[in-house]
Amino acid sequence: MTKIDAARLWSLNHRLLMSVIAAVAAEVGALGLEVKELFVLSEVDEHPYPAELAAALVMPKPTMTVYVKRLEAAGFLRREIDPDDLRKHRLAVTPAGRKVMQRGLTLLADAFAERLGRLSVGEQAQLRGLLEKLC
Amino acid sequence: MTKIDAARLWSLNHRLLMSVIAAVAAEVGALGLEVKELFVLSEVDEHPYPAELAAALVMPKPTMTVYVKRLEAAGFLRREIDPDDLRKHRLAVTPAGRKVMQRGLTLLADAFAERLGRLSVGEQAQLRGLLEKLC
DNA sequence: TTGAACTGGTTTAATGTTGAACTAACTGGA
DNA sequence: TCCAGTTAGTTCAACATTAAACCAGTTCAA
Numbered sequence: 001m002t003k004i005d006a007a008r009l010w011s012l013n014h015r016l017l018m019s020v021i022a023a024v025a026a027e028v029g030a031l032g033l034e035v036k037e038l039f040v041l042s043e044v045d046e047h048p049y050p051a052e053l054a055a056a057l058v059m060p061k062p063t064m065t066v067y068v069k070r071l072e073a074a075g076f077l078r079r080e081i082d083p084d085d086l087r088k089h090r091l092a093v094t095p096a097g098r099k100v101m102q103r104g105l106t107l108l109a110d111a112f113a114e115r116l117g118r119l120s121v122g123e124q125a126q127l128r129g130l131l132e133k134l135c
Numbered sequence: 136m137t138k139i140d141a142a143r144l145w146s147l148n149h150r151l152l153m154s155v156i157a158a159v160a161a162e163v164g165a166l167g168l169e170v171k172e173l174f175v176l177s178e179v180d181e182h183p184y185p186a187e188l189a190a191a192l193v194m195p196k197p198t199m200t201v202y203v204k205r206l207e208a209a210g211f212l213r214r215e216i217d218p219d220d221l222r223k224h225r226l227a228v229t230p231a232g233r234k235v236m237q238r239g240l241t242l243l244a245d246a247f248a249e250r251l252g253r254l255s256v257g258e259q260a261q262l263r264g265l266l267e268k269l270c
Numbered sequence: 271t272t273g274a275a276c277t278g279g280t281t282t283a284a285t286g287t288t289g290a291a292c293t294a295a296c297t298g299g300a
Numbered sequence: 301t302c303c304a305g306t307t308a309g310t311t312c313a314a315c316a317t318t319a320a321a322c323c324a325g326t327t328c329a330a
Contacts, residue, residue: 016266063288088295126265130262184279185278197279
């Protein structure tokens, strides 16, 4: 594969993701959060501190501050000072947060699955394997 | 594949792309354009009108206005009124634009290829085929 | 022709994002 | 015990993005 082919491939992938986001934005918005907030929420269990979240999601710390603040204000997230390190804010998804998170992820998965439907079951498994190797 | 698995897969893919963008941002910036501007530039040949570009890249028209303006000011793009439809601005990549475009795409492809390197040549071809079906 | 509906592109004003600088808290060596 | 260096998180001011409204040009049915 030549270098330009790789760029082309990359660009295809990028466009695919952007169009999936655009497709679900309205429905996810109806749940009371933005698509990007959904991404944040869905990583809280695995990365329960803002700085960890920011690193995991490749976004600057101030951006995370804003998202966490909004998610907390919406009642989807709780925040408490970590007793072991008073600088840290340990995050926890609330029951309401868990509900919208699962609904949101389902919407996202459905939109993605609609495209995946163009592939056979075998091809879907192939894609999954390839992407897992890449990450 | 369950719904949540699809969401997970999607999220993996998203993170992969974001981290590639972050990795090349500095080097591409040194060429005199942003990564997003590079995406725009690289689609001009195929979609030579702003409205087409905006649709192809899934971004709002005003955003495209800004990018086109910057790329033109930087000398990477030329713009002329389409004689067949005076509303349309036909875009053309300048020689300078073509040069930074190829360098930028090479940087992007290198960063992506670094990850692709985890796949065999056959797997890379497979991935390409799958993504082309999805787009 | 006319004019209502549509399309390409821009402007403006509001909103979202983020680099730089900051505060508070921790860490480790002298 | 200090204090210099580091880390978590925030604030603020600058910058980027975009929805809504707009203008100019096109289309097409009457």
